[in-house]
Amino acid sequence: MVADAIDDNQVFTSIFFGGGTPSLLTPIQLGGIADALHREFPVAPDVEFTVETNPGTANIKKLKEYKSIGVNRLSLGVQSFVPNDLEFLTRIHTVEDAEQCYHNARIAGFDNINIDLMFSLPTHSREQWFYNLRRTRELGPDHISAYSLTYEEGTPLHTMVKRNEVVPIEEELDAELYELTIDTLDAAGYNQYEISNYARPGKECLHNRTYWEYHEYMGLGPSAHSFYNGKRYWNIKNLNGYTRKIQKGVLPIAGEEILTNDQRAEEEIFLGLRTNGVDLKKIKKFYNLDLLDQKTSEISLFSERGFLIIDNGFLRLTKTGKAYADWIASELM
Amino acid sequence: MAGLFFDWMIAEMKHIRNFCIIAHIDHGKSTLADRLLERTGTITEREMMDQILDDNPLERERGITIKMHAIKMTYRAKDGTDYTLNLIDTPGHVDFTYEVSRSLNACEGALLVVDASQGVEAQTISNFYLALEANLEIIPVINKVDLPNAQIDVVRSQLKELMGCTDDEILEVSAKSNIGIEELLERVIQRVPPPTGSDDAPAKALIFDSVFDTYRGAVCYIRVFDGVFKENEEMMLFHNDKKFEAEEIGLLQRTKKKTGIIKAGDVGYLIPGIKDVRETKVGDTITVLRNKANEPLPGYKEVKPMVFSGVYPANMEDFEGLRDSLEKLQMNDASLVYEPETSNALGFGFRCGFLGLLHMEIIQERLDREYDQTIITTVPNVEYKVVLTNGEEQFIDNPASMPSSGTIDRVEEPFIRAEIITPTEYVGNLMQLCMDRRGIYINTTYLDPQRANLHFELPLSEIIFDYYDKLKSVSRGYASFDYDYLDYRESDLIKLDILLNGDPVDALSSIVHREKSYVWGRKLSSKLKELIPKQQFEVVIQAAIGNKVIARETVRPLRKNVTAKCYGGDITRKRKLLEKQKEGKRRMKQVGRIEVPQEAFLAVLSMEQ
Numbered sequence: 001m002v003a004d005a006i007d008d009n010q011v012f013t014s015i016f017f018g019g020g021t022p023s024l025l026t027p028i029q030l031g032g033i034a035d036a037l038h039r040e041f042p043v044a045p046d047v048e049f050t051v052e053t054n055p056g057t058a059n060i061k062k063l064k065e066y067k068s069i070g071v072n073r074l075s076l077g078v079q080s081f082v083p084n085d086l087e088f089l090t091r092i093h094t095v096e097d098a099e100q101c102y103h104n105a106r107i108a109g110f111d112n113i114n115i116d117l118m119f120s121l122p123t124h125s126r127e128q129w130f131y132n133l134r135r136t137r138e139l140g141p142d143h144i145s146a147y148s149l150t151y152e153e154g155t156p157l158h159t160m161v162k163r164n165e166v167v168p169i170e171e172e173l174d175a176e177l178y179e180l181t182i183d184t185l186d187a188a189g190y191n192q193y194e195i196s197n198y199a200r201p202g203k204e205c206l207h208n209r210t211y212w213e214y215h216e217y218m219g220l221g222p223s224a225h226s227f228y229n230g231k232r233y234w235n236i237k238n239l240n241g242y243t244r245k246i247q248k249g250v251l252p253i254a255g256e257e258i259l260t261n262d263q264r265a266e267e268e269i270f271l272g273l274r275t276n277g278v279d280l281k282k283i284k285k286f287y288n289l290d291l292l293d294q295k296t297s298e299i300s301l302f303s304e305r306g307f308l309i310i311d312n313g314f315l316r317l318t319k320t321g322k323a324y325a326d327w328i329a330s331e332l333m
Numbered sequence: 334m335a336g337l338f339f340d341w342m343i344a345e346m347k348h349i350r351n352f353c354i355i356a357h358i359d360h361g362k363s364t365l366a367d368r369l370l371e372r373t374g375t376i377t378e379r380e381m382m383d384q385i386l387d388d389n390p391l392e393r394e395r396g397i398t399i400k401m402h403a404i405k406m407t408y409r410a411k412d413g414t415d416y417t418l419n420l421i422d423t424p425g426h427v428d429f430t431y432e433v434s435r436s437l438n439a440c441e442g443a444l445l446v447v448d449a450s451q452g453v454e455a456q457t458i459s460n461f462y463l464a465l466e467a468n469l470e471i472i473p474v475i476n477k478v479d480l481p482n483a484q485i486d487v488v489r490s491q492l493k494e495l496m497g498c499t500d501d502e503i504l505e506v507s508a509k510s511n512i513g514i515e516e517l518l519e520r521v522i523q524r525v526p527p528p529t530g531s532d533d534a535p536a537k538a539l540i541f542d543s544v545f546d547t548y549r550g551a552v553c554y555i556r557v558f559d560g561v562f563k564e565n566e567e568m569m570l571f572h573n574d575k576k577f578e579a580e581e582i583g584l585l586q587r588t589k590k591k592t593g594i595i596k597a598g599d600v601g602y603l604i605p606g607i608k609d610v611r612e613t614k615v616g617d618t619i620t621v622l623r624n625k626a627n628e629p630l631p632g633y634k635e636v637k638p639m640v641f642s643g644v645y646p647a648n649m650e651d652f653e654g655l656r657d658s659l660e661k662l663q664m665n666d667a668s669l670v671y672e673p674e675t676s677n678a679l680g681f682g683f684r685c686g687f688l689g690l691l692h693m694e695i696i697q698e699r700l701d702r703e704y705d706q707t708i709i710t711t712v713p714n715v716e717y718k719v720v721l722t723n724g725e726e727q728f729i730d731n732p733a734s735m736p737s738s739g740t741i742d743r744v745e746e747p748f749i750r751a752e753i754i755t756p757t758e759y760v761g762n763l764m765q766l767c768m769d770r771r772g773i774y775i776n777t778t779y780l781d782p783q784r785a786n787l788h789f790e791l792p793l794s795e796i797i798f799d800y801y802d803k804l805k806s807v808s809r810g811y812a813s814f815d816y817d818y819l820d821y822r823e824s825d826l827i828k829l830d831i832l833l834n835g836d837p838v839d840a841l842s843s844i845v846h847r848e849k850s851y852v853w854g855r856k857l858s859s860k861l862k863e864l865i866p867k868q869q870f871e872v873v874i875q876a877a878i879g880n881k882v883i884a885r886e887t888v889r890p891l892r893k894n895v896t897a898k899c900y901g902g903d904i905t906r907k908r909k910l911l912e913k914q915k916e917g918k919r920r921m922k923q924v925g926r927i928e929v930p931q932e933a934f935l936a937v938l939s940m941e942q
Contacts, residue, residue, distance in 0.1 A: 147897040148893075150896070195895055211899075217901055225904075232905055271904070274899060322895065323894070323895060326910075327914070329911055331918075
């Protein structure tokens with residue numbers, strides 16, 4: 001159904017299986033879906049094809065078969081090299097599983113592997129987190145996503161904080177761990193190309209850049225978000241509701257948002273700040289917004305503090321500025 | 334001819350009954366009024382909007398009547414005679430006690446309505462005494478008698494105890510189910526005396542309400558005691574000697590019915606052609622120059638504001654808009670007073686005086702809803718009387734303008750007399766609450782073995798924060814409370830200042846009792862620590878009495894403010910969050926370099942006491 005919305009001149013540069021545990025799919029299942037995608041959609045020959053993989057769910061045989069189907073990038077949900085951390089995060093895998101999985105992936109021939117890490121857990125000290133960074137560096141993945149733990153409202157973790165069962169670390173320490181991450185990974189040859197993402201040269205995740213550079217994308221499956229033709233859509237969350245719509249031949253859309261010019265400009269600004277910078281010329285051309293003119297005092301204030309620089313027509317956050325990305329974005333929106 | 338006209342007039346007066354309904358909140362006053370209007374054919378069921386007398390949406394929402402009006406009904410009694418029944422509505426809250434008393438003075442009788450399941454409550458008692466003071470014939474009525482949890486016998490004995498009436502005098506009705514309405518109307522005819530007075534005596538009419546109409550200016554609701562009032566005649570208001578020609582005069586039926594004339598005993602309206610309701614004050618007397626009275630009716634007084642608060646525009650540039658809005662509001666509500674003031678924290682704004690807390694909330698809500706003003710208000714306070722060492726007396730309605738302690742001989746604050754009705758099992762909790770609020774215990778009386786009436790004297794300042802909520806929570810909602818003003822008394826009061834990074838913030842100053850000041854200062858600083866967001870620099874909050882710092886808290890500088898994950902599915906939510914962050918920031922007040930959210934100025938209100 002959605003394939004009808006695609007123009008002839010459009011092409012898919014990335015396929016990403018994520019959310020939940022897609023690595024539970026057997027190679028036959030995954031292959032079936034991949035075949036269908038290639039049949040129905042214009043997929044680029046050099047497509048980046050990522051599968052989020054839980055270290056406890058994939059042995060070498062499965063990884064080899066994934067590779068033969070065309071998967072060329074793996075994203076491993078390692079999170080930590082400390083057993084207690086994994087327990088706190090209620091992960092089903094062990095530290096050994098993670099390392100084994102990483103090595104198996106290399107043996108299977110994957111040359112583009114991401115490792116997901118989590119810092120600022122309640123027990124984290126500088127030393128503990130550095131230990132995780134060191135172990136990661138030793139493995140040498142091509143890409144690292146390192147997220148600061150967030151206590152999202154509605155999650156069990158959030159409830160535990162409210163009940164004082166979990167005490168988050170001080171913001172001061174969180175900021176320190178973040179700086180430590182940037183510095184350590186930079187020294188190891190990883191470029192921070194987004195707030196929480198680091199890559200060896202040329203190994204930036206094409207897929208994520210699609211979001212951040214404001215290109216179009218299409219999400220399939222319950223709760224998936226799409227963005228095309230100036231609209232953002234999100235699918236029904238509930239699996240039964242989702243399949244019922246599909247069976248009836250109706251698009252399973254739960255909601256949509258038509259973005260105004262101002263909203264698009266706002267999104268470009270905060271996404272730009274999180275990544276390679278806000279393209280001032282583009283903002284002016286597409287949204288008729290002269291940021292330097294409209295936010296002169298804010299920009300100069302942030303520049304004086306060393307949070308922002310203007311570089312080649314781009315407004316960029318400095319390393320210190322990155323820790324304040326939300327605040328700065330809200331001031332510039 | 335003259336004789337015939339005289340006879341007709343006498344007959345007319347004999348067949349008028351002026352009365353009101355008084356009750357504790359939610360005991361069914363408005364429903365009963367609706368039923369009387371329906372039964373007398375004044376309004377048909379179809380026309381009946383819910384609770385028609387309360388025509389202000391804010392009043393309807395709060396289930397209370399703030400401003401009163403009156404309505405004329407015609408009822409053919411069992412004796413075959415047509416009677417004119419003027420039902421005068423009364424506001425149901427302590428803030429408007431004076432206005433209630435004026436409405437009662439316009440009547441000869443009152444229905445005292447008590448909910449059959451709730452029994453006698455604090456306002457039942459205070460209203461009863463007001464009616465007694467006004468010399469009214471009081472008819473006790475038990476409402477909602479058909480409720481399954483009605484305790485008719487209990488309520489009967491409470492009423493007998495309170496009023497000293499007999500069982501036969503008490504009526505049982507259900508306004509909702511239309512039970513006992515006919516009997517009630519008959520009782521009004523039999524028991525409420527007709528008005529006395531004469532058309533020939535010097536003219537006197539009582540203004541029991543005064544409202545503003547955009548097109549006509551002031552509209553006075555009046556009760557004529559003596560004389561005849563005709564359109565286009567020259568008249569005079571007593572309190573300011575203002576002379577005017579009445580533009581329009583009429584009776585109050587479903588709508589205003591212009592008759593050109595009203596006479597002794599009548600209840601009606603008068604449009605004086607005066608723009609400002611501040612000139613046509615509730616309680617004042619109107620006379621006709623042709624037949625001028627020498628003195629006004631007794632009981633007029635200037636209502637004085639009891640509670641004060643700073644009202645500031647959230648954005649500096651909206652000052653003029655706020656001024657215009659207050660000016661318009663005052664045309665509607667003469668009891669609102671305000672004057673410009675300046676605050677180092679909040680800029681240009683106004684110090685407003687209100688009759689009480691409810692009145693304050695109403696004004697603040699009306700500014701927001703009807704006038705679209707985004708305002709910041711400061712913590713409400715009472716007016717203090719300060720006697721300086723040189724003997725000079727000053728009234729202080731803003732804690733920030735308290736003279737320095739060295740020049741003060743003593744400080745006095747207003748006290749109230751409180752009446753708390755409660756099931757006996759909560760007496761202990763309520764005693765504790767009142768003692769915590771510096772209450773002076775007077776005595777306890779009993780309405781019946783299960784219901785106590787506690788009498789306390791309390792500083793007004795102690796009940797303007799969360800007293801009412803606390804009272805309800807320690808009594809599981811069963812206690813009711815009413816109060817009236819006593820006098821000014823000396824107390825050991827001091828000014829507590831709040832400093833942010835060393836600079837005092839005037840809008841956060843408060844006046845507190847010395848014994849409570851340390852705890853107060855600590856709680857207030859820690860509450861402010863919660864409310865003031867992290868800034869790029871450290872913010873030190875100090876509570877100080879004079880030069881002595883009694884509490885200190887620190888808001889650590891902002892070190893990190895960035896969302897970790899932002900992928901395709903997060904972008905919409907993320908944008909909304911940032912928009913909210915931006916909006917929140919817009920509503921902050923810049924105090925020096927520090928961004929202070931509006932809630933901080935009301936921090937005291939959310940403090941656990």
